[in-house]
Amino acid sequence: xxxxxxxxxxxxxxxxxxxxxRCDPISGHTALYWYRQSLGxxxxxxxxxxxxxxxxxxxxxxxxFSAERTGGSVSTLTIQRTQQEDSAVYLxxxxxxxxxxxxxxxxxxxxxx
Amino acid sequence: xQQGEEDPQALSIQEGENATMNCSYKTSINNLQWYRxxxxxxxxxxxxxxxxxxxxxxxxxRVTLDTSKKSSSLLITASRAADTASYFCAREPNTGNQFxxxxxxxxxxxx
Numbered sequence: 001x002x003x004x005x006x007x008x009x010x011x012x013x014x015x016x017x018x019x020x021x022r023c024d025p026i027s028g029h030t031a032l033y034w035y036r037q038s039l040g041x042x043x044x045x046x047x048x049x050x051x052x053x054x055x056x057x058x059x060x061x062x063x064x065f066s067a068e069r070t071g072g073s074v075s076t077l078t079i080q081r082t083q084q085e086d087s088a089v090y091l092x093x094x095x096x097x098x099x100x101x102x103x104x105x106x107x108x109x110x111x112x113x
Numbered sequence: 114x115q116q117g118e119e120d121p122q123a124l125s126i127q128e129g130e131n132a133t134m135n136c137s138y139k140t141s142i143n144n145l146q147w148y149r150x151x152x153x154x155x156x157x158x159x160x161x162x163x164x165x166x167x168x169x170x171x172x173x174x175r176v177t178l179d180t181s182k183k184s185s186s187l188l189i190t191a192s193r194a195a196d197t198a199s200y201f202c203a204r205e206p207n208t209g210n211q212f213x214x215x216x217x218x219x220x221x222x223x224x
Contacts, residue, residue, distance in 0.1 A: 004155075033211070042201065042216035043156075056211065091155060101146060102203070102212060104155035 002026075006092050006105035013082055014113050021077040021108045025094030032075050033102065034067055035091045043091065049075065050097075082112045119202060119215035127223050132189040134218040136202035137182075145178055146203045147187050150217070156201065159187075194224040 005024040013019050025032050034046040045059035049069045060066070064082075069075040079086055089109050093102040119136050126132055136145070144163045148156040162169045162178045162185065169176045175188040189196055199219045203212040 035214070043214035045211045045213070048211055059211065093156075101158035101161060102148075102156070104148075104157070106155045 004092055004094055004103050004105035006090075006108050008108055009106065010109045010111075012111045012113065015084060016081055018078065018080045019082055019110060021079075021090050021092075021110070023075045023077070023092030023094075023105060025073065025075070025092070026103055027073075028096065029094035029103070030072065030097050031095045032069060033093045033095075034075070034077050035093065037089045037091055037107070039088075046077070046090075079110075082110075084112050086110060087112045119200075119218050121218060122216065123219045123221070125221040125223065126192055128192060128194055130192055132192050132196070132220055132222070134187050134200055134220070136185045136187070136204075136215055138185075138202075138204045138213070139183065140204075141207045142180075143205045143207055145176075145185050145205070146212070147174075147176060147185075148201045148203060148214075150199045150201065152198075159200075189220075192220075192222045194222050196220060197222045 007022045011019055030051045032049040035043040036046055037043050047060055047067045048056040064080045067077045087110055089107040091104055091107045093104045095102050142164055144161055146161045147159045149159055150156045160171045160174055160176050162176050164180055173190045178185045199217040201214050201217040203214050205212050
């Protein structure tokens with residue numbers, strides 16, 4: 001696609017429910033990143049995928065968070081048993097071979113009631 | 114923490130003035146990048162400076178990098194109201210895969 005696409009753009013859920021956030025990176029980009037941005041804060045690294053290598057999951061805050069990337073393209077971030085502190089904007093970015101600039105999607109705003 | 118700091122946290126200037134924001138970091142880097150984020154939007158890449166470069170220009174943007182002080186600055190000259198946004202620096206370390214972002218500088222340009 002022309003840019004990084006994220007869905008849903010907004011998600012409101014109840015505490016304890018599972019949510020899935022989707023990221024469709026730019027075609028041909030082998031690197032994909034997930035970040036979390038709380039209100040008025042910087043970006044917190046969550047996970048990094050590069051080609052067929054094992055993902056860097058060092059930023060995932062708990063075992064309720066997981067992510068996968070199918071076929072080296074689309075990625076899904078799953079949050080199980082959501083908590084109120086999970087409320088944030090989840091940003092996805094991709095880059096070519098992990099070098100140079102990151103191209104960001106518009107983010108998925110998650111609100112946990 | 115490897116995230117470092119950006120300052121100021123907030124900056125308010127009159128249109129036409131210059132805006133300077135700073136970024137400090139703690140570990141060695143391959144490159145440093147500056148991004149802009151309009152409210153409620155994703156981040157947009159502005160400029161990349163490599164560790165062996167000291168200064169780079171792009172239009173009204175000027176970025177400097179001092180690796181001995183582990184700091185960078187972004188200068189926006191002749192600011193416009195449309196420059197109102199948050200600005201983030203992102204550091205790509207020598208080791209590891211992730212880019213480290215600071216908490217950003219919120220710039221308001223008053224028309």
